[in-house]
Amino acid sequence: MKVVVDEEKCVAAGQCVAAAMDVFDQREDDGIVVLLDENPPAELAEDVRNAAAVCPALAIRLEE
Amino acid sequence: MSIDDDAGAPARVLVVGASASGLTTVETLRRKGYEGRITVLGDEPHAPYDRPPLSKQVLSGAWEPERAALRTQEVLSALDAEFVLGDQAVALDRASRGVRTESGRELRADAIVIATGVRARRLPGSEDLAGVHVLRTLDDALALRAGLSAGTRLVVVGEGVLGSEIAATARTLGLDVTLTGPLSAPMALQVGPLVSGVLADLHTERGVELRLGNGVVGLTAGGGRVTGVRLATGEVLPADAVVVAIGATPATEWLADSGLEIDNGVVCDSHCRAEEGIYAVGDVARWYHEGLGRLVRLENRTNATEQAMAVAGEILGADRPYAPVPYFWTDQYDAKLQVHGFLPPDAEVDVVEGDLTARRFVARYRSKGRVTGVLGWNMPKQARMRRQEIVDGLDAPAPTH
Ligand SMILES: Cc1cc2nc3c(=O)[nH]c(=O)nc-3n(C[C@H](O)[C@H](O)[C@H](O)COP(=O)(O)OP(=O)(O)OC[C@H]3O[C@@H](n4cnc5c(N)ncnc54)[C@H](O)[C@@H]3O)c2cc1C
Ligand code: SF4
Numbered sequence: 001m002k003v004v005v006d007e008e009k010c011v012a013a014g015q016c017v018a019a020a021m022d023v024f025d026q027r028e029d030d031g032i033v034v035l036l037d038e039n040p041p042a043e044l045a046e047d048v049r050n051a052a053a054v055c056p057a058l059a060i061r062l063e064e
Numbered sequence: 065m066s067i068d069d070d071a072g073a074p075a076r077v078l079v080v081g082a083s084a085s086g087l088t089t090v091e092t093l094r095r096k097g098y099e100g101r102i103t104v105l106g107d108e109p110h111a112p113y114d115r116p117p118l119s120k121q122v123l124s125g126a127w128e129p130e131r132a133a134l135r136t137q138e139v140l141s142a143l144d145a146e147f148v149l150g151d152q153a154v155a156l157d158r159a160s161r162g163v164r165t166e167s168g169r170e171l172r173a174d175a176i177v178i179a180t181g182v183r184a185r186r187l188p189g190s191e192d193l194a195g196v197h198v199l200r201t202l203d204d205a206l207a208l209r210a211g212l213s214a215g216t217r218l219v220v221v222g223e224g225v226l227g228s229e230i231a232a233t234a235r236t237l238g239l240d241v242t243l244t245g246p247l248s249a250p251m252a253l254q255v256g257p258l259v260s261g262v263l264a265d266l267h268t269e270r271g272v273e274l275r276l277g278n279g280v281v282g283l284t285a286g287g288g289r290v291t292g293v294r295l296a297t298g299e300v301l302p303a304d305a306v307v308v309a310i311g312a313t314p315a316t317e318w319l320a321d322s323g324l325e326i327d328n329g330v331v332c333d334s335h336c337r338a339e340e341g342i343y344a345v346g347d348v349a350r351w352y353h354e355g356l357g358r359l360v361r362l363e364n365r366t367n368a369t370e371q372a373m374a375v376a377g378e379i380l381g382a383d384r385p386y387a388p389v390p391y392f393w394t395d396q397y398d399a400k401l402q403v404h405g406f407l408p409p410d411a412e413v414d415v416v417e418g419d420l421t422a423r424r425f426v427a428r429y430r431s432k433g434r435v436t437g438v439l440g441w442n443m444p445k446q447a448r449m450r451r452q453e454i455v456d457g458l459d460a461p462a463p464t465h
Contacts, residue, residue: 011393012400014448031444056365
Protein backbone atom coordinates (compact mmCIF):
# COMPACT_ATOMS: atom_id res chain seq x y z
CA MET A 1 0.00 0.00 0.00
CA LYS A 2 1.25 3.44 -0.91
CA VAL A 3 -0.13 6.53 0.80
CA VAL A 4 -0.25 9.94 -0.86
CA VAL A 5 -1.35 13.08 0.96
CA ASP A 6 -2.41 16.38 -0.54
CA GLU A 7 -1.24 19.13 1.80
CA GLU A 8 -3.14 21.72 -0.13
CA LYS A 9 -6.46 20.00 0.52
CA CYS A 10 -5.75 19.15 4.14
CA VAL A 11 -7.83 21.18 6.60
CA ALA A 12 -5.80 20.08 9.61
CA ALA A 13 -8.63 18.07 11.08
CA GLY A 14 -6.35 15.48 12.59
CA GLN A 15 -8.91 12.73 12.06
CA CYS A 16 -6.30 10.74 10.19
CA VAL A 17 -3.96 10.84 13.16
CA ALA A 18 -6.64 9.56 15.47
CA ALA A 19 -7.26 6.69 13.05
CA ALA A 20 -3.65 5.73 12.30
CA MET A 21 -1.18 7.23 14.73
CA ASP A 22 1.83 5.42 13.30
CA VAL A 23 1.29 6.65 9.78
CA PHE A 24 0.09 10.23 10.17
CA ASP A 25 1.07 13.18 12.30
CA GLN A 26 0.40 16.90 12.13
CA ARG A 27 2.78 19.81 11.79
CA GLU A 28 3.19 21.73 15.04
CA ASP A 29 2.52 25.17 13.59
CA ASP A 30 -0.44 24.73 11.27
CA GLY A 31 -1.64 21.19 11.87
CA ILE A 32 -1.24 20.13 8.25
CA VAL A 33 -0.86 16.41 7.81
CA VAL A 34 2.60 14.86 7.98
CA LEU A 35 3.06 11.47 6.39
CA LEU A 36 5.27 9.36 8.64
CA ASP A 37 5.20 6.20 6.59
CA GLU A 38 4.57 6.20 2.88
CA ASN A 39 4.42 2.41 2.66
CA PRO A 40 2.77 1.25 5.86
CA PRO A 41 2.95 -2.44 6.76
CA ALA A 42 0.01 -4.73 6.05
CA GLU A 43 -1.13 -4.85 9.67
CA LEU A 44 -1.82 -1.12 9.54
CA ALA A 45 -3.66 -1.23 6.21
CA GLU A 46 -7.14 -1.25 7.72
CA ASP A 47 -6.32 1.70 10.00
CA VAL A 48 -4.95 3.62 7.05
CA ARG A 49 -8.06 2.91 4.98
CA ASN A 50 -10.10 4.19 7.89
CA ALA A 51 -7.96 7.31 8.06
CA ALA A 52 -8.49 7.99 4.37
CA ALA A 53 -12.23 7.41 4.69
CA VAL A 54 -12.62 9.65 7.71
CA CYS A 55 -10.54 12.56 6.40
CA PRO A 56 -13.13 15.31 5.84
CA ALA A 57 -11.01 16.97 3.18
CA LEU A 58 -10.32 13.85 1.11
CA ALA A 59 -6.66 14.69 1.36
CA ILE A 60 -5.47 11.09 1.62
CA ARG A 61 -5.22 8.84 -1.41
CA LEU A 62 -4.27 5.18 -1.34
CA GLU A 63 -2.65 3.19 -4.07
CA GLU A 64 -3.18 -0.45 -3.28
CA MET B 65 -14.71 -11.62 2.70
CA SER B 66 -16.39 -15.02 2.73
CA ILE B 67 -20.03 -15.55 1.92
CA ASP B 68 -20.61 -16.46 5.57
CA ASP B 69 -19.80 -12.98 6.75
CA ASP B 70 -22.49 -11.62 4.52
CA ALA B 71 -25.11 -14.00 5.86
CA GLY B 72 -27.93 -12.07 7.42
CA ALA B 73 -27.00 -8.94 5.50
CA PRO B 74 -29.90 -7.48 3.54
CA ALA B 75 -30.00 -8.40 -0.14
CA ARG B 76 -30.73 -4.85 -1.29
CA VAL B 77 -29.83 -1.52 0.27
CA LEU B 78 -31.39 1.77 -0.75
CA VAL B 79 -29.71 5.01 0.24
CA VAL B 80 -31.82 8.16 -0.08
CA GLY B 81 -29.60 11.25 -0.41
CA ALA B 82 -26.52 11.26 -2.64
CA SER B 83 -24.10 13.41 -0.71
CA ALA B 84 -21.35 12.94 1.87
CA SER B 85 -23.16 10.62 4.26
CA GLY B 86 -24.98 8.67 1.55
CA LEU B 87 -21.83 8.07 -0.43
CA THR B 88 -19.81 7.07 2.63
CA THR B 89 -22.49 4.54 3.55
CA VAL B 90 -22.09 2.91 0.15
CA GLU B 91 -18.31 3.00 0.19
CA THR B 92 -18.14 1.50 3.65
CA LEU B 93 -20.57 -1.28 2.75
CA ARG B 94 -18.41 -2.23 -0.20
CA ARG B 95 -15.20 -1.86 1.75
CA LYS B 96 -16.54 -4.28 4.34
CA GLY B 97 -17.31 -6.77 1.62
CA TYR B 98 -21.04 -6.27 1.05
CA GLU B 99 -21.96 -7.79 -2.29
CA GLY B 100 -25.68 -7.12 -2.47
CA ARG B 101 -27.47 -4.56 -4.62
CA ILE B 102 -27.15 -0.90 -3.75
CA THR B 103 -29.23 1.96 -5.11
CA VAL B 104 -28.59 5.61 -4.30
CA LEU B 105 -31.35 8.13 -4.91
CA GLY B 106 -30.57 11.85 -4.99
CA ASP B 107 -32.63 14.86 -5.95
CA GLU B 108 -29.73 16.99 -7.14
CA PRO B 109 -28.57 16.47 -10.72
CA HIS B 110 -24.90 16.45 -9.70
CA ALA B 111 -22.75 13.51 -8.74
CA PRO B 112 -21.90 13.63 -5.02
CA TYR B 113 -19.90 16.71 -4.06
CA ASP B 114 -18.56 18.19 -0.87
CA ARG B 115 -20.18 21.19 0.84
CA PRO B 116 -17.49 22.73 3.08
CA PRO B 117 -15.54 24.17 0.11
CA LEU B 118 -18.70 25.91 -1.13
CA SER B 119 -18.44 28.75 1.37
CA LYS B 120 -14.64 28.84 1.11
CA GLN B 121 -12.70 27.81 -2.02
CA VAL B 122 -15.65 27.63 -4.43
CA LEU B 123 -17.17 30.92 -3.31
CA SER B 124 -13.83 32.69 -3.44
CA GLY B 125 -13.14 31.28 -6.88
CA ALA B 126 -9.95 29.55 -5.73
CA TRP B 127 -11.47 26.25 -6.85
CA GLU B 128 -13.39 25.45 -9.96
CA PRO B 129 -16.64 23.77 -8.93
CA GLU B 130 -15.50 20.38 -10.32
CA ARG B 131 -12.90 20.23 -7.60
CA ALA B 132 -15.62 19.91 -4.97
CA ALA B 133 -16.68 16.56 -6.45
CA LEU B 134 -16.31 13.87 -3.81
CA ARG B 135 -15.16 11.16 -6.21
CA THR B 136 -14.22 10.76 -9.83
CA GLN B 137 -16.69 9.05 -12.15
CA GLU B 138 -14.32 6.12 -12.31
CA VAL B 139 -14.30 5.61 -8.55
CA LEU B 140 -18.09 5.91 -8.44
CA SER B 141 -18.52 3.31 -11.16
CA ALA B 142 -16.25 0.89 -9.32
CA LEU B 143 -18.72 0.94 -6.41
CA ASP B 144 -21.15 -1.04 -8.50
CA ALA B 145 -24.10 0.91 -7.14
CA GLU B 146 -26.96 2.33 -9.14
CA PHE B 147 -27.09 6.10 -8.83
CA VAL B 148 -30.51 7.58 -9.58
CA LEU B 149 -29.98 11.33 -9.66
CA GLY B 150 -32.24 14.30 -10.26
CA ASP B 151 -35.26 12.52 -8.81
CA GLN B 152 -36.71 13.18 -5.41
CA ALA B 153 -38.04 10.73 -2.84
CA VAL B 154 -41.63 11.74 -2.08
CA ALA B 155 -42.87 8.93 0.15
CA LEU B 156 -41.68 6.01 2.23
CA ASP B 157 -43.76 2.93 2.89
CA ARG B 158 -42.34 1.25 5.98
CA ALA B 159 -44.21 -2.00 5.66
CA SER B 160 -42.90 -2.79 2.19
CA ARG B 161 -39.66 -0.82 2.62
CA GLY B 162 -40.45 1.03 -0.55
CA VAL B 163 -39.69 4.57 -1.63
CA ARG B 164 -41.70 6.41 -4.24
CA THR B 165 -40.08 9.16 -6.25
CA GLU B 166 -41.34 12.29 -7.90
CA SER B 167 -41.00 10.81 -11.37
CA GLY B 168 -43.01 7.76 -10.32
CA ARG B 169 -40.27 5.23 -9.62
CA GLU B 170 -40.90 2.65 -6.92
CA LEU B 171 -37.67 1.56 -5.26
CA ARG B 172 -37.70 -1.40 -2.87
CA ALA B 173 -35.01 -2.61 -0.54
CA ASP B 174 -34.42 -4.71 2.55
CA ALA B 175 -32.58 -1.91 4.29
CA ILE B 176 -33.12 1.82 3.77
CA VAL B 177 -30.70 4.54 4.78
CA ILE B 178 -32.11 8.04 5.08
CA ALA B 179 -29.35 10.53 4.18
CA THR B 180 -31.32 13.54 2.98
CA GLY B 181 -29.50 16.16 5.02
CA VAL B 182 -30.97 19.58 5.68
CA ARG B 183 -32.24 22.47 3.59
CA ALA B 184 -31.39 26.10 4.07
CA ARG B 185 -34.03 28.17 5.81
CA ARG B 186 -35.18 31.24 3.92
CA LEU B 187 -36.75 34.47 4.95
CA PRO B 188 -40.46 34.30 4.22
CA GLY B 189 -41.40 36.29 1.14
CA SER B 190 -37.87 36.44 -0.25
CA GLU B 191 -38.11 33.46 -2.59
CA ASP B 192 -38.63 35.37 -5.81
CA LEU B 193 -36.50 38.39 -5.06
CA ALA B 194 -33.38 38.86 -7.18
CA GLY B 195 -30.18 39.32 -5.20
CA VAL B 196 -31.25 37.15 -2.27
CA HIS B 197 -29.23 33.98 -1.74
CA VAL B 198 -28.89 31.00 0.51
CA LEU B 199 -25.87 28.69 0.49
CA ARG B 200 -26.43 24.98 0.75
CA THR B 201 -25.92 23.51 -2.70
CA LEU B 202 -23.35 23.82 -5.45
CA ASP B 203 -25.88 25.68 -7.56
CA ASP B 204 -26.43 28.11 -4.67
CA ALA B 205 -22.68 28.71 -4.44
CA LEU B 206 -22.34 29.40 -8.15
CA ALA B 207 -25.32 31.74 -8.13
CA LEU B 208 -23.89 33.62 -5.17
CA ARG B 209 -20.43 33.80 -6.69
CA ALA B 210 -21.93 35.22 -9.86
CA GLY B 211 -23.73 37.84 -7.78
CA LEU B 212 -20.59 39.06 -6.01
CA SER B 213 -18.08 41.53 -7.31
CA ALA B 214 -15.79 43.97 -5.57
CA GLY B 215 -17.74 46.94 -4.31
CA THR B 216 -21.03 45.09 -4.02
CA ARG B 217 -22.78 45.89 -0.77
CA LEU B 218 -23.42 42.47 0.73
CA VAL B 219 -25.44 41.93 3.86
CA VAL B 220 -25.11 38.52 5.48
CA VAL B 221 -28.11 37.66 7.63
CA GLY B 222 -27.12 35.16 10.32
CA GLU B 223 -24.05 35.24 12.56
CA GLY B 224 -23.60 31.47 12.84
CA VAL B 225 -20.73 29.45 11.39
CA LEU B 226 -21.90 29.69 7.79
CA GLY B 227 -22.76 33.39 7.91
CA SER B 228 -19.42 34.24 9.51
CA GLU B 229 -17.53 32.23 6.90
CA ILE B 230 -19.37 33.82 4.01
CA ALA B 231 -18.71 37.28 5.45
CA ALA B 232 -14.99 36.47 5.68
CA THR B 233 -14.77 35.07 2.16
CA ALA B 234 -16.72 37.95 0.63
CA ARG B 235 -14.69 40.54 2.50
CA THR B 236 -11.49 38.92 1.26
CA LEU B 237 -12.88 39.31 -2.26
CA GLY B 238 -13.16 43.04 -1.63
CA LEU B 239 -16.88 43.38 -1.09
CA ASP B 240 -18.42 45.82 1.28
CA VAL B 241 -19.78 43.40 3.90
CA THR B 242 -22.17 43.79 6.81
CA LEU B 243 -22.89 40.88 9.14
CA THR B 244 -26.13 40.97 11.06
CA GLY B 245 -28.03 38.69 13.42
CA PRO B 246 -29.62 38.56 16.86
CA LEU B 247 -26.57 37.47 18.88
CA SER B 248 -23.91 39.81 20.15
CA ALA B 249 -20.91 38.32 18.32
CA PRO B 250 -20.15 35.99 15.41
CA MET B 251 -20.71 32.33 16.32
CA ALA B 252 -21.62 33.28 19.89
CA LEU B 253 -23.96 30.31 20.11
CA GLN B 254 -21.37 27.86 18.82
CA VAL B 255 -18.26 28.96 20.72
CA GLY B 256 -19.41 31.07 23.67
CA PRO B 257 -18.63 34.68 24.63
CA LEU B 258 -14.84 34.49 25.00
CA VAL B 259 -13.95 33.14 21.57
CA SER B 260 -16.78 34.89 19.74
CA GLY B 261 -15.39 38.13 21.15
CA VAL B 262 -12.06 37.39 19.48
CA LEU B 263 -13.91 36.59 16.25
CA ALA B 264 -15.77 39.89 16.46
CA ASP B 265 -12.45 41.74 16.70
CA LEU B 266 -11.05 39.79 13.77
CA HIS B 267 -14.00 40.60 11.51
CA THR B 268 -13.97 44.24 12.51
CA GLU B 269 -10.24 44.55 11.82
CA ARG B 270 -10.73 43.06 8.41
CA GLY B 271 -13.38 45.62 7.62
CA VAL B 272 -16.61 43.71 8.06
CA GLU B 273 -19.25 45.88 9.61
CA LEU B 274 -20.89 44.07 12.51
CA ARG B 275 -24.49 45.04 13.13
CA LEU B 276 -25.25 42.40 15.69
CA GLY B 277 -27.70 42.05 18.54
CA ASN B 278 -30.76 42.83 16.44
CA GLY B 279 -33.30 40.59 14.83
CA VAL B 280 -33.95 40.90 11.11
CA VAL B 281 -37.62 41.47 10.38
CA GLY B 282 -37.59 41.48 6.60
CA LEU B 283 -36.11 42.72 3.38
CA THR B 284 -36.76 45.83 1.36
CA ALA B 285 -37.05 45.62 -2.40
CA GLY B 286 -37.54 47.64 -5.53
CA GLY B 287 -38.28 46.42 -9.05
CA GLY B 288 -38.06 42.78 -8.03
CA ARG B 289 -34.58 43.20 -6.51
CA VAL B 290 -33.52 43.32 -2.92
CA THR B 291 -32.44 46.77 -1.74
CA GLY B 292 -31.89 46.25 1.95
CA VAL B 293 -32.36 44.36 5.19
CA ARG B 294 -34.76 45.71 7.78
CA LEU B 295 -33.82 45.29 11.43
CA ALA B 296 -36.17 45.07 14.40
CA THR B 297 -35.07 48.58 15.34
CA GLY B 298 -36.63 49.84 12.12
CA GLU B 299 -33.28 50.61 10.58
CA VAL B 300 -32.58 49.42 7.05
CA LEU B 301 -29.13 48.17 6.02
CA PRO B 302 -28.74 48.94 2.31
CA ALA B 303 -27.76 45.97 0.16
CA ASP B 304 -27.16 45.00 -3.46
CA ALA B 305 -27.04 41.36 -2.43
CA VAL B 306 -28.15 39.46 0.66
CA VAL B 307 -27.15 36.02 1.88
CA VAL B 308 -29.54 34.42 4.31
CA ALA B 309 -27.71 31.99 6.62
CA ILE B 310 -30.20 31.46 9.41
CA GLY B 311 -29.88 27.73 9.81
CA ALA B 312 -31.33 24.71 8.16
CA THR B 313 -34.26 22.34 8.48
CA PRO B 314 -33.98 18.56 8.19
CA ALA B 315 -35.18 17.34 4.79
CA THR B 316 -37.94 15.10 6.13
CA GLU B 317 -41.02 16.38 4.26
CA TRP B 318 -41.08 13.18 2.26
CA LEU B 319 -41.34 11.15 5.48
CA ALA B 320 -44.32 13.06 6.87
CA ASP B 321 -46.81 10.23 6.23
CA SER B 322 -44.37 7.39 6.82
CA GLY B 323 -45.19 6.89 10.47
CA LEU B 324 -41.54 7.29 11.46
CA GLU B 325 -40.96 9.60 14.38
CA ILE B 326 -39.89 12.98 13.03
CA ASP B 327 -38.89 15.66 15.49
CA ASN B 328 -36.17 18.01 14.30
CA GLY B 329 -34.77 15.16 12.22
CA VAL B 330 -35.41 11.44 11.99
CA VAL B 331 -35.48 10.19 15.57
CA CYS B 332 -33.29 7.10 16.00
CA ASP B 333 -32.06 4.82 18.74
CA SER B 334 -28.41 4.70 19.76
CA HIS B 335 -27.66 2.52 16.73
CA CYS B 336 -29.03 5.15 14.33
CA ARG B 337 -32.08 2.97 13.67
CA ALA B 338 -35.41 4.66 13.06
CA GLU B 339 -36.86 1.16 13.14
CA GLU B 340 -35.75 -2.30 12.12
CA GLY B 341 -34.13 -2.03 8.69
CA ILE B 342 -34.45 1.78 8.44
CA TYR B 343 -31.51 3.97 9.43
CA ALA B 344 -30.67 7.67 9.31
CA VAL B 345 -27.24 9.25 8.85
CA GLY B 346 -25.66 12.67 8.69
CA ASP B 347 -27.37 16.03 9.13
CA VAL B 348 -30.89 14.56 9.02
CA ALA B 349 -30.37 12.03 11.83
CA ARG B 350 -31.27 12.72 15.44
CA TRP B 351 -30.12 9.78 17.45
CA TYR B 352 -29.66 8.83 21.09
CA HIS B 353 -26.05 9.48 22.11
CA GLU B 354 -25.33 7.09 24.96
CA GLY B 355 -22.37 9.07 26.27
CA LEU B 356 -24.52 12.17 26.66
CA GLY B 357 -27.75 10.45 27.54
CA ARG B 358 -29.84 12.48 25.10
CA LEU B 359 -30.84 12.86 21.48
CA VAL B 360 -28.44 14.82 19.30
CA ARG B 361 -28.36 15.95 15.72
CA LEU B 362 -25.08 17.22 14.30
CA GLU B 363 -24.56 19.26 11.19
CA ASN B 364 -20.93 18.72 10.43
CA ARG B 365 -18.84 17.04 7.84
CA THR B 366 -17.04 14.58 10.07
CA ASN B 367 -20.25 13.31 11.54
CA ALA B 368 -21.60 12.67 8.05
CA THR B 369 -18.65 10.35 7.47
CA GLU B 370 -18.40 8.72 10.86
CA GLN B 371 -22.09 8.11 11.26
CA ALA B 372 -22.29 6.63 7.77
CA MET B 373 -19.42 4.29 8.59
CA ALA B 374 -21.22 3.27 11.77
CA VAL B 375 -24.51 2.66 9.96
CA ALA B 376 -22.87 0.58 7.26
CA GLY B 377 -21.37 -1.52 10.03
CA GLU B 378 -24.77 -1.78 11.68
CA ILE B 379 -26.41 -2.98 8.46
CA LEU B 380 -23.80 -5.73 8.32
CA GLY B 381 -24.51 -6.74 11.90
CA ALA B 382 -21.93 -4.82 13.96
CA ASP B 383 -24.41 -3.93 16.73
CA ARG B 384 -22.47 -1.06 18.31
CA PRO B 385 -23.94 2.20 19.65
CA TYR B 386 -22.76 5.34 17.86
CA ALA B 387 -21.37 7.78 20.45
CA PRO B 388 -18.78 10.02 18.81
CA VAL B 389 -16.88 13.04 20.04
CA PRO B 390 -18.11 15.54 17.45
CA TYR B 391 -15.71 17.66 15.49
CA PHE B 392 -16.01 20.62 13.17
CA TRP B 393 -13.73 23.24 11.73
CA THR B 394 -14.17 26.64 10.19
CA ASP B 395 -11.79 28.85 8.22
CA GLN B 396 -12.16 32.62 8.38
CA TYR B 397 -9.35 34.78 6.92
CA ASP B 398 -6.19 33.28 8.37
CA ALA B 399 -7.99 31.88 11.40
CA LYS B 400 -8.53 28.15 11.44
CA LEU B 401 -10.77 27.01 14.24
CA GLN B 402 -11.07 23.39 15.27
CA VAL B 403 -13.78 22.31 17.66
CA HIS B 404 -13.83 18.91 19.33
CA GLY B 405 -16.68 17.84 21.57
CA PHE B 406 -19.50 20.02 22.85
CA LEU B 407 -19.31 23.66 23.89
CA PRO B 408 -22.42 24.21 26.04
CA PRO B 409 -23.40 27.87 26.45
CA ASP B 410 -23.02 27.68 30.24
CA ALA B 411 -19.53 26.11 30.08
CA GLU B 412 -16.58 27.50 31.98
CA VAL B 413 -13.88 28.36 29.48
CA ASP B 414 -10.17 28.69 30.08
CA VAL B 415 -7.23 29.08 27.79
CA VAL B 416 -4.95 26.11 28.38
CA GLU B 417 -2.33 26.73 25.71
CA GLY B 418 -1.08 29.68 23.71
CA ASP B 419 -2.69 33.05 24.28
CA LEU B 420 -5.72 34.96 23.15
CA THR B 421 -3.98 38.15 22.12
CA ALA B 422 -1.54 36.29 19.90
CA ARG B 423 -4.58 34.59 18.28
CA ARG B 424 -3.06 31.19 18.70
CA PHE B 425 -4.59 29.25 21.54
CA VAL B 426 -6.48 26.25 22.82
CA ALA B 427 -9.54 26.86 24.96
CA ARG B 428 -11.03 24.18 27.14
CA TYR B 429 -14.75 24.05 27.94
CA ARG B 430 -15.97 22.52 31.18
CA SER B 431 -19.48 21.92 32.32
CA LYS B 432 -20.46 20.45 35.69
CA GLY B 433 -16.84 19.70 36.41
CA ARG B 434 -16.21 17.69 33.24
CA VAL B 435 -14.36 18.63 30.11
CA THR B 436 -16.93 18.63 27.31
CA GLY B 437 -15.04 20.35 24.53
CA VAL B 438 -11.84 21.86 23.24
CA LEU B 439 -11.38 24.65 20.72
CA GLY B 440 -8.17 25.38 18.89
CA TRP B 441 -7.50 28.72 17.20
CA ASN B 442 -4.63 28.20 14.78
CA MET B 443 -3.44 25.34 17.00
CA PRO B 444 -5.02 22.30 15.37
CA LYS B 445 -2.61 19.70 16.56
CA GLN B 446 -2.53 20.96 20.11
CA ALA B 447 -6.34 20.99 20.21
CA ARG B 448 -6.60 17.47 18.90
CA MET B 449 -4.14 16.22 21.48
CA ARG B 450 -6.61 17.19 24.20
CA ARG B 451 -9.42 15.21 22.69
CA GLN B 452 -8.89 12.37 25.14
CA GLU B 453 -10.00 14.63 27.98
CA ILE B 454 -13.39 14.87 26.29
CA VAL B 455 -13.58 11.12 25.81
CA ASP B 456 -12.86 10.72 29.52
CA GLY B 457 -15.55 13.26 30.34
CA LEU B 458 -18.10 11.35 28.25
CA ASP B 459 -17.17 8.05 29.86
CA ALA B 460 -17.39 9.28 33.42
CA PRO B 461 -20.64 8.32 35.15
CA ALA B 462 -23.13 11.17 35.07
CA PRO B 463 -23.16 13.25 38.24
CA THR B 464 -26.25 12.49 40.28
CA HIS B 465 -27.04 16.14 40.92
C1 LIG C 1 -21.64 25.98 2.64
C2 LIG C 1 -21.38 24.95 3.69
C3 LIG C 1 -20.16 24.92 4.36
C4 LIG C 1 -19.89 23.96 5.33
N1 LIG C 1 -18.69 23.98 5.98
C5 LIG C 1 -18.43 23.05 6.92
C6 LIG C 1 -17.18 23.06 7.62
O1 LIG C 1 -16.30 23.91 7.39
N2 LIG C 1 -16.95 22.09 8.55
C7 LIG C 1 -17.89 21.13 8.83
O2 LIG C 1 -17.63 20.29 9.68
N3 LIG C 1 -19.07 21.10 8.19
C8 LIG C 1 -19.37 22.04 7.24
N4 LIG C 1 -20.59 22.01 6.59
C9 LIG C 1 -21.58 20.96 6.93
C10 LIG C 1 -21.42 19.70 6.10
O3 LIG C 1 -21.28 20.02 4.77
C11 LIG C 1 -22.62 18.79 6.31
O4 LIG C 1 -22.63 18.36 7.64
C12 LIG C 1 -22.64 17.58 5.39
O5 LIG C 1 -22.75 17.97 4.06
C13 LIG C 1 -23.81 16.65 5.72
O6 LIG C 1 -23.87 15.62 4.79
P1 LIG C 1 -25.21 14.82 4.55
O7 LIG C 1 -24.86 13.81 3.50
O8 LIG C 1 -25.77 14.35 5.83
O9 LIG C 1 -26.28 15.88 4.02
P2 LIG C 1 -26.24 16.78 2.72
O10 LIG C 1 -24.86 17.11 2.34
O11 LIG C 1 -27.20 17.89 2.99
O12 LIG C 1 -26.85 15.84 1.59
C14 LIG C 1 -28.18 15.45 1.51
C15 LIG C 1 -28.53 15.20 0.06
O13 LIG C 1 -29.82 14.64 -0.02
C16 LIG C 1 -30.57 15.30 -1.01
N5 LIG C 1 -32.01 15.16 -0.71
C17 LIG C 1 -32.75 15.86 0.19
N6 LIG C 1 -34.03 15.47 0.18
C18 LIG C 1 -34.11 14.47 -0.74
C19 LIG C 1 -35.17 13.64 -1.21
N7 LIG C 1 -36.42 13.74 -0.71
N8 LIG C 1 -34.90 12.72 -2.16
C20 LIG C 1 -33.64 12.60 -2.67
N9 LIG C 1 -32.60 13.35 -2.26
C21 LIG C 1 -32.83 14.27 -1.31
C22 LIG C 1 -30.08 16.71 -0.94
O14 LIG C 1 -30.39 17.44 -2.09
C23 LIG C 1 -28.58 16.49 -0.75
O15 LIG C 1 -27.93 16.32 -1.96
C24 LIG C 1 -20.88 22.99 5.63
C25 LIG C 1 -22.13 23.01 4.97
C26 LIG C 1 -22.38 23.98 4.01
C27 LIG C 1 -23.72 23.99 3.33
S1 SF4 D 1 -7.74 14.03 8.40
FE1 SF4 D 1 -7.39 14.90 6.39
S2 SF4 D 1 -7.66 17.06 6.68
FE2 SF4 D 1 -7.35 16.16 8.65
S3 SF4 D 1 -5.17 16.32 9.07
FE3 SF4 D 1 -5.56 14.36 8.19
S4 SF4 D 1 -5.24 14.69 6.03
FE4 SF4 D 1 -5.50 16.66 6.91
